[in-house]
Amino acid sequence: MTSSSYSLAQGDAQMPLRSSSVAHTSILFEDAFWGPRLQALREQTLPAIYQQMQQDGHFTAFREEWHAGMYPIPYVFWESDIAKWIEAASYSLATHPDAHLETLIDEAIAFLLTLQQPDGYLNLWFTQVEPEQRWANLRDHHELYCAGHLIEAAVAHFQATGKRVLLDAVCRYADYIDATFGPEESKQHGYCGHEEIELALIKLYHATEERRYLRLSQYFIEERGKRPPHYFDVEAEKRGEPPADFWASTYEYNQSHVPVREQHEIVGHAVRAMYLFSAVADLARELNDESLYETCQDIWHHLNSKRLYITGGLGSSEGNEGFTADYDLPNSSAYAETCAAIGLVMWSQRLLQLDADSRYADVLEQALYNGVLSGISLDGTSFFYVNPLESHGTHHRQPWYKCACCPPNIARLLLSLGSYLYSVTANDILVHLYAQCTATLSVGAHRIILHQQTNYPWDGEVSFEIELDKPAEFGLHLRIPGWCQHARLTLAGEDIPFEVRKGYAYVTRTWQSGDSVVLHLDMPVERIYPHPAIRENVGNIALRSGPLLYCLENSDNPLPLYQICIPDSATFEKQFVPDLLGGIALLKGEVQALERTDGIDTLYHTTPPTTKPYLLTAIPYYAWDHREPGEMRIWLRACL
Amino acid sequence: MTSSSYSLAQGDAQMPLRSSSVAHTSILFEDAFWGPRLQALREQTLPAIYQQMQQDGHFTAFREEWHAGMYPIPYVFWESDIAKWIEAASYSLATHPDAHLETLIDEAIAFLLTLQQPDGYLNLWFTQVEPEQRWANLRDHHELYCAGHLIEAAVAHFQATGKRVLLDAVCRYADYIDATFGPEESKQHGYCGHEEIELALIKLYHATEERRYLRLSQYFIEERGKRPPHYFDVEAEKRGEPPADFWASTYEYNQSHVPVREQHEIVGHAVRAMYLFSAVADLARELNDESLYETCQDIWHHLNSKRLYITGGLGSSEGNEGFTADYDLPNSSAYAETCAAIGLVMWSQRLLQLDADSRYADVLEQALYNGVLSGISLDGTSFFYVNPLESHGTHHRQPWYKCACCPPNIARLLLSLGSYLYSVTANDILVHLYAQCTATLSVGAHRIILHQQTNYPWDGEVSFEIELDKPAEFGLHLRIPGWCQHARLTLAGEDIPFEVRKGYAYVTRTWQSGDSVVLHLDMPVERIYPHPAIRENVGNIALRSGPLLYCLENSDNPLPLYQICIPDSATFEKQFVPDLLGGIALLKGEVQALERTDGIDTLYHTTPPTTKPYLLTAIPYYAWDHREPGEMRIWLRACL
Known part of the structure; x- marks a missing residue:
């Protein structure tokens, strides 16, 4: 700059400047970019998700005895979908009162409350299907994860409506969890395989001012990864199963390989990591704990210098829905789950409030406008779970997923977007x-x-x-x-x-x-060059203008996109087209494309291929896959 | 040229010129390149394979009752390994008499003969393990495939030694097969899922002059792919299984989707395709059938213009060990099974004898010096099953494979190499x-x-x-x-x-x-450019000199190989180094490499990476993976 x-x-001007978030209800959007998106979220997405959950049987499947032939097979964490929908709907209700929506929320809450046990326990699967398995497998069963989402829903619902019904229920549940887990000899020394409850308990602490919820969050964070014995081994042995260590890198998968304070690299399942470190940032703030902030900074630095996609997507591999090796950032096989980019926005916001450093806001914005926003269609009714940087024409948004974490997650993020601006x-x-x-x-x-x-x-x-x-x-x-x-x-x-x-x-x-x-x-069109250690992208460039990363689609460029190359001399102009894809600025520029070779009958030649001028059209990445199926590509080959 | x-x-000079092969025994190698390879094959490879088969239990496992806990689990086509070893050893015996080897061969043959049933049937698995399953699943069970390898072994053994013991046995077996399969109402109208017996029966016809073996080969070839009903459906129904069509592209997998004469594109399992079309070429010659030769030409053209690796390897995908789509020729995930390249050599030789057209010999040579020869280590004791064009350091030759088709296959090809020269x-x-x-x-x-x-x-x-x-x-x-x-x-x-x-x-x-x-x-160093539709290689070049394709290895180039780029101006010199990798000509040339970037702390930049001069060293592809593990790469990036 x-x-x-x-x-x-x-000098001391560089000391961290702490700030506090602003309620999303304090912001009235009048924005041409976000306004229509938020309207679609309220009017299309919330009803669509509710309907999908109804069709799945989220509210009914468990009312009867669960049986093996049931289709679709429920997921062990189904109520987290309901909870995230309640949370998203509550954010909407807080800015846009809607009696019908409020009724649906009340009904969903009433359904959840029917599941609560006399001791406070509140879970779909482990009350209806396998009650004997309660707390038997924290590593895999998502019980505390689901509890966390119930808590976040309850806090949002309480703040939107003042109604305490769900908040009181989750407090009873949290108190029961607090009585079950903790440092005392009499309690279990466990924590969840999928982090989430940690950040939720801090929200509950803020909503209720009950410090025990903060302490319980701290317990879950500090206990994580301690050994010997490792809690997941202890519970596996009780189940008569081999220890988790039996599966290589199981512990890195859920960030329990070492205690959190000893972690310096981002590993394992990407969403889990984001939720964990969001809670760690919260805890650093609550406890004024500099070393927890330093842990966050180390992890942040490792993510940003070695393992983050240019889209703000993260997690390269489908195998673990997470991280692999430094600089392993493949394009077409990128996993980059929408929920992980959402988690990065959540974590970035917390770090930004710990210190007003625009590096955090840059990443927040990068993820928001690219890796998150690509996750939802312009009309708000279909979703990407996986956000590759290159597609050969077969990757498309779906109205719903069997594992439906992403749709309600993007809804709750964007419907509270106001809280991220200031x-x-x-x-x-x-x-x-x-x-x-x-x-x-x-x-x-x-x-x-x-x-x-x-x-x-x-x-x-x-x-x-x-x-x-x-x-x-x-x-x-x-x-x-x-x-x-x-x-x-x-x-x-x-x-x-x-x-x-x-x-x-x-x-x-x-x-x-x-x-x-x-x-x-100044917001020119920029060429972005990848770090030379990113194997797949050496010799490639990407186009960016402001926060928006651009991509090519066959709809605008009807030729194999890998046959396009960008000369050094190429310049790109922005053209705003109001009636295209909700109103976008295209990039246009003369580049080169390989000559058509339909007639070439041999595969290998001693003469180089020839190119001819080609007028390239690029669109913002978030807007791809809204037209006829075809290739998409972010990273473009620079000309030889 | x-x-x-x-x-x-x-004019008529362009009419096909037919020629006949020359026995490998007519050739005495005095060659610095092939001599040591053939010596290693005789002295190291043949004993090593024999020992591996002994360790596996090839000769003993079936002597006892087979049981479920047996380790290693035998393969249904184990005797094909024995047969290919007998064939390879017989080729060696024919040029280099060796009493010990002859004894081992006799013992192996004696073992096989103990399995022959009174009706002539001769198979390991379906006499020892599942006798009730004889001919129950031609699609998957490889019975006729194994019969084919027994026949090839018998012919080679007879020609090497004059001994008729195995030849007589396989004639009895072939007669029994002939009585079982054929057009008559009373016979089964089947053929093998893995082609091989077709070409073997033509060899048996030549060895015995019994025309019924040619007719049986023709029957198997012509019957293949006829419907309705499709034979593999008929037999599946008899087993109470869904039809083969139930699995998508099952029929293309084994080239039975349509009758052979109606096939124009190379599809399915690569080795199966090569063995089938080798037999089709044989049959075209025997019958003077121009249309079968045209079928071969169509398939050949499709393979060469759309689906062949520059190594002469073929079959892009591990999933079907075979072909995928036109121009789908990925590098690091290339399958390119050694046996498929061997099959291409076999087929090319047959086409070359149908017409002395150097296109066939070019491909034969390309496969032989690259995709085949990479399949065996310089010392003759370890083998590639899969021959990628790029490795990140984890792909290495193995002394043996559970599915051990490749090691004895490369032995039988190279020990009969003399027959391919003239x-x-x-x-x-x-x-x-x-x-x-x-x-x-x-x-x-x-x-x-x-x-x-x-x-x-x-x-x-x-x-x-x-x-x-x-x-x-x-x-x-x-x-x-x-x-x-x-x-x-x-x-x-x-x-x-x-x-x-x-x-x-x-x-x-x-x-x-x-x-x-x-x-x-003239044998300069050439740059080879890929067809622009090969997605992974646009912008790349390969280096070739004569028949040898070159590659880079980390042993000579200790930097990430994808960070090397080749300027237009680079020139390459050949340097013969007698004591390196059995004696090879290196290529040396000044190219460019990206500047080291260890200190770069961000993943994406607005300034392009810089390069510096780098002295590249390339080795022949066949000689890779003989030093410390590391990256290997054939296709190199051209400089921007």
């Missing part, structure tokens, strides 16, 4: 993401209405108009994205100087109501 | 392959001793000295390989003109004993 108009802060301290507003909206924010004693106007992500000009009861001094700190090479700030049309701290333009002054600040972010 | 000194023949007509000698040797050939009434002297494949100069009782007129027609762009012929040091017919330099004259003809083949 170079500009004569700003300076980098020195955070506040006692003296500052930090702006992390750009979208047209009106925010009502409290900074110290000041109540501030902030009008953000922008065409982001299509261009990089963003204006902020401040509405105040009376003049107030506070900082308005605007993120300068990592992709931006040149940024300016103007106040009433005049450039103003600013200091850059960890990627944020710091502007602290006494603001008058009506003050208007405009951030000008 | 361009040269002022030769002309292309016109073929003859009543008036001509055709020279297909170049190697230093002395051949004793009969052309019409002439007995000719031909001394071939050469350093092939390291350089392209080959001299022929003719030894005759008296002057004789005949044609000496020398193949000009497809890779050669310029060839000359000299007689007593003087250029002589020659006519080129289908890639052979035709020289017909009255020869005197002592005449010396020298063929000068």
